[in-house]
Amino acid sequence: MNAENTPDFYTGSPVDATDLKFREEFVEDLWRSLRSQHVILTAPRRTGKTSVMDYMRHFPRGFRVIAVNVQDLKHPADVFQAILDALYDEHPDFVRDRIAARWELLTKAVEKVGEVGFAGFKIALRHSDPDWRANWRQHGEKLLHQIRGQDDSVLIIIDELPDMLQSLHTDDPDLLEQFLAWWRKQRLPPTAPHPKDDRVRWLVGGSVNLKGSLSEWGFVDLVNDLDDLSLPVLTRAQIGEFVRDMLSGRAVRFEKAITGRIIERLGQPIPLFLQMAVQDLYRLWKKLPTKATPDPAPLTVDDVDAVFDGLIRSSAAQDKLQHYYTRIRQYYPEPRRTAAYEVLRQLSLAADGLTRRALQQEFDRVCDDGGHELPQHDRRQQFNQLMLNLENDFYINEIEEDRFGFASGVMQAWWRKYYA
Numbered sequence: 499m500n501a502e503n504t505p506d507f508y509t510g511s512p513v514d515a516t517d518l519k520f521r522e523e524f525v526e527d528l529w530r531s532l533r534s535q536h537v538i539l540t541a542p543r544r545t546g547k548t549s550v551m552d553y554m555r556h557f558p559r560g561f562r563v564i565a566v567n568v569q570d571l572k573h574p575a576d577v578f579q580a581i582l583d584a585l586y587d588e589h590p591d592f593v594r595d596r597i598a599a600r601w602e603l604l605t606k607a608v609e610k611v612g613e614v615g616f617a618g619f620k621i622a623l624r625h626s627d628p629d630w631r632a633n634w635r636q637h638g639e640k641l642l643h644q645i646r647g648q649d650d651s652v653l654i655i656i657d658e659l660p661d662m663l664q665s666l667h668t669d670d671p672d673l674l675e676q677f678l679a680w681w682r683k684q685r686l687p688p689t690a691p692h693p694k695d696d697r698v699r700w701l702v703g704g705s706v707n708l709k710g711s712l713s714e715w716g717f718v719d720l721v722n723d724l725d726d727l728s729l730p731v732l733t734r735a736q737i738g739e740f741v742r743d744m745l746s747g748r749a750v751r752f753e754k755a756i757t758g759r760i761i762e763r764l765g766q767p768i769p770l771f772l773q774m775a776v777q778d779l780y781r782l783w784k785k786l787p788t789k790a791t792p793d794p795a796p797l798t799v800d801d802v803d804a805v806f807d808g809l810i811r812s813s814a815a816q817d818k819l820q821h822y823y824t825r826i827r828q829y830y831p832e833p834r835r836t837a838a839y840e841v842l843r844q845l846s847l848a849a850d851g852l853t854r855r856a857l858q859q860e861f862d863r864v865c866d867d868g869g870h871e872l873p874q875h876d877r878r879q880q881f882n883q884l885m886l887n888l889e890n891d892f893y894i895n896e897i898e899e900d901r902f903g904f905a906s907g908v909m910q911a912w913w914r915k916y917y918a
């Protein structure tokens with residue numbers, strides 16, 4: 499490693515395909531699964547889903563790959579407009595010469611783009627049918643039909659789908675169900691070819707456990723054909739490699755022991771926090787007074803502690819962590835919402851975690867205080883569901899038999915500082 503090929507630090511944006519490390523095997527798994535199935539990729543926020551998706555787009559394997567982020571979309575019609583727009587963006591000739599063939603909606607839009615002064619394909623597309631919203635099924639089906647008539651396969655990546663489904667659930671639960679049922683039909687025989695023979699392949703991603711939310715709304719059957727792959731957590735060896743490459747590549751000297759300390763302070767390593775911490779270490783080292791001397795002082799374990807203590811106060815981290823706090827309000831129904839905040843507050847204060855029994859008592863107390871009079875059986879079930887949600891959403895993990903703690907050390911420290 500030298501300065502030229504040492505990757506940049508990424509502290510929020512997806513990692514460029516050419517800088518992405520540690521995901522080769524997982525990307526292999528994804529392509530393998532996509533040969534015969536449609537796939538859901540789940541992992542918590544800021545762990546590297548979009549980076550992996552960008553990588554697949556950058557290094558496609560026999561597919562034309564397009565990706566849309568549907569986080570802020572509110573309607574199935576918007577999804578298909580976004581897909582068409584992305585397809586045109588990445589493969590304009592393919593759309594103009596093949597997908598648009600004998601499809602008036604698209605031919606009109608493509609013609610418009612050529613007109614002087616016209617703002618672009620996306621707008622032309624929106625204007626191509628004044629009733630887009632009412633006609634989303636028809637346009638969606640036509641798009642899939644057109645792709646299936648080509649020799650090329652298209653991988654459609656839908657990022658942050660659970661967010662969109664959540665807002666549909668809030669605005670129009672019937673439409674949510676119609677969309678999910680329709681979409682399932684479009685993935686499976688007899689309406690669609692078997693996935694392995696289909697020219698269309700779906701890869702869906704999200705930060706929230708999609709199947710979890712859907713089973714709560716009673717719709718999990720509508721996505722049970724999707725193969726579930728979860729992004730692996732970085733291993734100790736990978737973290738060590740990252741620290742070494744990023745620091746040595748910048749000629750930073752450090753004591754060997756810092757890697758262990760970084761691992762300890764990170765807890766469950768959320769890659770974003772790893773990047774932030776190592777970047778801060780690098781910045782700290784640059785400021786050390788001895789740096790300019792022929793034999794600069796190496797970074798120490800104390801420096802690691804100073805960096806982590808500073809990290810949770812930094813506005814950069816604040817902003818990312820706040821998401822984890824807020825999304826409970828968005829995704830957890832009562833009484834689980836209040837109980838989640840209470841459980842996490844208690845756990846943020848506990849150095850060695852808490853037992854399941856202690857957490858259950860906390861849960862019971864929240865139910866009593868909030869006037870949620872649930873029969874014992876329902877209460878137990880709600881509690882189990884809460885624990886499952888908190889584990890799946892990466893807040894907590896089982897540190898030893900029957901004892902739970904915060905998964906991320908950074909998150910725990912932050913939670914303690916601001917919400918305990």
Ligand SMILES: Nc1ncnc2c1ncn2[C@@H]1O[C@H](COP(=O)(O)OP(=O)(O)O)[C@@H](O)[C@H]1O
Pocket residue numbers: 508509510511512513518519520521541542543544545546547548549550769770771773774
């Ligand atoms: N393979 C990786 N190695 C190191 N850091 C990574 C890796 N993948 C992601 N990151 C870190 O995570 C951050 C978020 O990545 P992103 O792909 O946008 O995650 P997600 O889509 O899961 O929210 C990046 O800015 C970077 O700090």
Ligand SMILES: [Mg+2]
Pocket residue numbers: 544547548549657
């Ligand atoms: Mg993402």
